[in-house]
Amino acid sequence: MTTAANASDSLQIGSHIFQSRLIVGTGKYAGYESMREALDISGAECITVAVRRERLIDSAGRNILDFIDTARYTILPNTAGCFTAEDAIRVARLGREILSQLNNPGADWVKLEVLGDAKTLLPDPIATLAATEKLVADGFQVLVYTSDDPVTAKRLKQAGASSVMPAGSPIGSGQGVLNPNAIRICLEYLKEGDPAYPVIVDAGVGTASDVTVAMELGVDGVLLNTGIAHAKDPLKMARAMKLGVEAGRLAYLSGRIPKKLYATASSPTEGTIAGALPASAKNSTR
Secondary structure (H helix, E strand, O other): OOOOOOOOOOEEEOOEEEOOOEEEEOOOOOOHHHHHHHHHHHOOOEEEEEOOHHHHEOOOOOEHHHHOOOOOOEEEEEOOOOOOHHHHHHHHHHHHHHHHHOOOHHHHEEEEOOEOOOOOOOEOHHHHHHHHHHHHHOOOEEEEEEOOOHHHHHHHHHOOOOEEEEOOOOOOOOOOOOOHHHHHHHHHHHHOOOOOOOEEEEOOOOOHHHHHHHHHOOOOEEEEOHHHHOOOOHHHHHHHHHHHHHHHHHHHHHOOOOOOOOOOOOOOOOOOOHHHOOHHHHHHOO
């Protein structure tokens, strides 16, 4: 994110540094042309691509990578659709091979997803932890999709994950951040003694206000796909998501006022005409 208010507020994940805190997926668009335009409008510098072979080619035989400026974007290969640690590791290595051939800096990392079942698309915590350990040992910088369970999040960081990415709500659900307190505890656990450790909300956000809420919690970024790709107007939504991230980050850095049960006058009471004030207000100014 680059703004006049805070131009140096960059996001670092492992060895990668970005100005935008929005990471955008490339799936589910009506066509590659609209995807390309939405990516541009979003301002994202990092985009995710599912690297399973069947995902790279559409029904017309076109390769998604032909519609992505690999010199402009750092590609984050992901293991979407994997249900075992072994499959995820295999796909991660395939992604590294593809991006190495393209000389893209994303060849050294992976967005790890190991799903528990096809209905909920929630992560399998045991398989995810096992895959994280093996991929870290294999030299990957691992950004790992997980639930909002703080203990699991802590275990994944201990396993060497470069970023832990708790879900706001189930993938593609558009429900936003269902349990903000769980995200807060994840932040507490993950940033204890390491305040720069990047925590990214991944999945479930449906509109710009969801993104803003996530950023106001203090997360370092948001990763999303369906919220833009399936919007009635993906291009307008891409801009809305961009602005939502910026607004939420600035609000978090600014420090919101505390919530109070009763009103607090926004104008000073000093110098007011005493007779114009209710008795309670007169007493409060004595």
